[in-house]
Amino acid sequence: MTTPAPTVVPVDLADRSYDILIGPGLLAAAGDELARRFPGSRYAVITDETVAERHLDTVAASLTEAGLGFASIVVSPGEGSKSFETLESVVDGVLSARLERGDLLIALGGGVIGDLVGFAAGVVRRGMRFVQMPTTLLSQVDSSVGGKTGINTRHGKNLVGLFHQPALVMADTAALDTLDPRHLRAGYAEVVKYGLIDDAEFFDWLDANRAEIFAGGPARIGAIAASCRAKAEVVRIDETEQGPRALLNLGHTFGHAFETACDYDAERLVHGEAVAIGMALAHRFSARLNLVSPDDAARVAAHLSAAGLPTKISDIPGGVGSVDDLMRAIFQDKKVKRGRLTFILTRGVGEAFVADDVVPEQVRDFLEEELAG
Amino acid sequence: MTTPAPTVVPVDLADRSYDILIGPGLLAAAGDELARRFPGSRYAVITDETVAERHLDTVAASLTEAGLGFASIVVSPGEGSKSFETLESVVDGVLSARLERGDLLIALGGGVIGDLVGFAAGVVRRGMRFVQMPTTLLSQVDSSVGGKTGINTRHGKNLVGLFHQPALVMADTAALDTLDPRHLRAGYAEVVKYGLIDDAEFFDWLDANRAEIFAGGPARIGAIAASCRAKAEVVRIDETEQGPRALLNLGHTFGHAFETACDYDAERLVHGEAVAIGMALAHRFSARLNLVSPDDAARVAAHLSAAGLPTKISDIPGGVGSVDDLMRAIFQDKKVKRGRLTFILTRGVGEAFVADDVVPEQVRDFLEEELAG
Numbered sequence: 001m002t003t004p005a006p007t008v009v010p011v012d013l014a015d016r017s018y019d020i021l022i023g024p025g026l027l028a029a030a031g032d033e034l035a036r037r038f039p040g041s042r043y044a045v046i047t048d049e050t051v052a053e054r055h056l057d058t059v060a061a062s063l064t065e066a067g068l069g070f071a072s073i074v075v076s077p078g079e080g081s082k083s084f085e086t087l088e089s090v091v092d093g094v095l096s097a098r099l100e101r102g103d104l105l106i107a108l109g110g111g112v113i114g115d116l117v118g119f120a121a122g123v124v125r126r127g128m129r130f131v132q133m134p135t136t137l138l139s140q141v142d143s144s145v146g147g148k149t150g151i152n153t154r155h156g157k158n159l160v161g162l163f164h165q166p167a168l169v170m171a172d173t174a175a176l177d178t179l180d181p182r183h184l185r186a187g188y189a190e191v192v193k194y195g196l197i198d199d200a201e202f203f204d205w206l207d208a209n210r211a212e213i214f215a216g217g218p219a220r221i222g223a224i225a226a227s228c229r230a231k232a233e234v235v236r237i238d239e240t241e242q243g244p245r246a247l248l249n250l251g252h253t254f255g256h257a258f259e260t261a262c263d264y265d266a267e268r269l270v271h272g273e274a275v276a277i278g279m280a281l282a283h284r285f286s287a288r289l290n291l292v293s294p295d296d297a298a299r300v301a302a303h304l305s306a307a308g309l310p311t312k313i314s315d316i317p318g319g320v321g322s323v324d325d326l327m328r329a330i331f332q333d334k335k336v337k338r339g340r341l342t343f344i345l346t347r348g349v350g351e352a353f354v355a356d357d358v359v360p361e362q363v364r365d366f367l368e369e370e371l372a373g
Numbered sequence: 374m375t376t377p378a379p380t381v382v383p384v385d386l387a388d389r390s391y392d393i394l395i396g397p398g399l400l401a402a403a404g405d406e407l408a409r410r411f412p413g414s415r416y417a418v419i420t421d422e423t424v425a426e427r428h429l430d431t432v433a434a435s436l437t438e439a440g441l442g443f444a445s446i447v448v449s450p451g452e453g454s455k456s457f458e459t460l461e462s463v464v465d466g467v468l469s470a471r472l473e474r475g476d477l478l479i480a481l482g483g484g485v486i487g488d489l490v491g492f493a494a495g496v497v498r499r500g501m502r503f504v505q506m507p508t509t510l511l512s513q514v515d516s517s518v519g520g521k522t523g524i525n526t527r528h529g530k531n532l533v534g535l536f537h538q539p540a541l542v543m544a545d546t547a548a549l550d551t552l553d554p555r556h557l558r559a560g561y562a563e564v565v566k567y568g569l570i571d572d573a574e575f576f577d578w579l580d581a582n583r584a585e586i587f588a589g590g591p592a593r594i595g596a597i598a599a600s601c602r603a604k605a606e607v608v609r610i611d612e613t614e615q616g617p618r619a620l621l622n623l624g625h626t627f628g629h630a631f632e633t634a635c636d637y638d639a640e641r642l643v644h645g646e647a648v649a650i651g652m653a654l655a656h657r658f659s660a661r662l663n664l665v666s667p668d669d670a671a672r673v674a675a676h677l678s679a680a681g682l683p684t685k686i687s688d689i690p691g692g693v694g695s696v697d698d699l700m701r702a703i704f705q706d707k708k709v710k711r712g713r714l715t716f717i718l719t720r721g722v723g724e725a726f727v728a729d730d731v732v733p734e735q736v737r738d739f740l741e742e743e744l745a746g
Binding site for chain 2: 119148153158162240
């Protein structure tokens, strides 16, 4: 079959550089691409049951057609698979398939699969290469790029893992056609984030093209490519999150607190929704601190809202407990320096910055207002 | 207390460079050294029950005296602790102690503890620093230096892990006084290895100073420092074992086959003993291939023998099964390229080289002779 040439976004990281390929039909064309880029290698395709049902046959057929040897490993869907137990079973599967250090793992799925497989790749035989084949909008624009991998523990999310960059990212935009609308919207929140951080022009473009992005077509590919370019640039500057990469956490401190309050119950709140509310809050909080105009904050909330995303705490079904609960979650998430908290705040659309001197009481007062309103 | 200034061996790895400190009394002086090098950090001292009994109080008192905060985590002794299960418990202990990314883990013990703790340090919070405090000769001259970390799986040893360099190595040579003589001898095999690889002069020096090294004193410190210098140089050239670092495997292919044959039963055979037999065999095999003189091979065996180390397969109590069993283990250990095996062979004392074209039948014939003799 013929596939239109994908958009290529290079990630420039010296000897860890790699390409992000973006376009429709990439899963079906995977075999040829891999054969060309990694001659002589064998593969383990690792995915979850939900994604396996939708896409594993496509990828398997493509690898087989290209004459590539591979094993398939299917894990349970959901955040619960980011565990030591599943990591061990994936590692065992890779070793059972007798993959050598020159071979590659393939992470076929969303953020959970990408984080888990990237971690496994980083530790089997002290480091194997891996390919990200993200199948959700969230993983295509965020988690598949940048090399953050990890699993969860009872102490919190992503507390165990590695920085381990993929050797290639193949984002098949047609895979999003099978994604349920709620998860498409949730992923879109992370797209909006790149505009809010430092690209007002991109935010304006999103304002004008939102409908087309959701419908599919060139605007969707453009939005994904722009997001990947933005993330690639941040990762290039700060691969291991010593500084500027923290900007990518815009909306995430509030967001994580809400996810914690919901016990990470995806029925109530998925990550992108939490980030949408978090970003709306970060703007309103910045307005409260007189850093940004209330109009800008309202404009951001209106954009997210028009995309069908939640923007207020009261949008979360079942509530999130008291302000004390939320503050506890925020303190757990953040390192407290001399009694001050670090937040990503903003001076306007596209003007986010790292504020490391936020007074906890101001956060508390603000959250009380938000909970009341 | 006052401690004589330690010998310092720098390991030059750009932004991952670190020092190896070698000398008596370093464990008791650890607190001051750490306070000076890593101001403001907290620690988790991780050790096994056997080492805890001998050395944990010393280290704990030293850290306390220096005003350093720390938690202690004690695991079971032995190779069985290089498992996912123990890794998870160590990681959980570190997170329970609320250590942050700027804090450090301390690996207090032999090779098992070093490999396990180094791996844990590499993955908690996507990478924490750690300090090696090796308490066996083997770990002081080999495993604590170079950043190889890992655990075992049912598929083999060290198949899961990371390259993660320590931030400091503190080799307290007085700790070796409490080591049982068998493990001192076993560690000495790895000291001899550095002479055999590329330093005939060092081998001659060992010939002349063997007794003093075993008795303790300056020659022991000198032997350890020379070994660390040799290893540091190999690691500098080839940190992730793409090429020359393979020379460090002299004696290890045969050795691993014997360890496998003994089911890694330390009662029958410990790693250093397996390496001693393996090195003797590597030299006799090289002689059989007319690469080295039989006299050189005999001289190497005589040196190991005089140090109380085994040099023949028949020295292994209980036997190692058939030649078929050994060949299977060798094929499992090595990557076979176009039907040929890779071995470290030698052209003389101090002239080891990587041979990647060894014909399996020659190995088999040689092992049959060795088993018969």
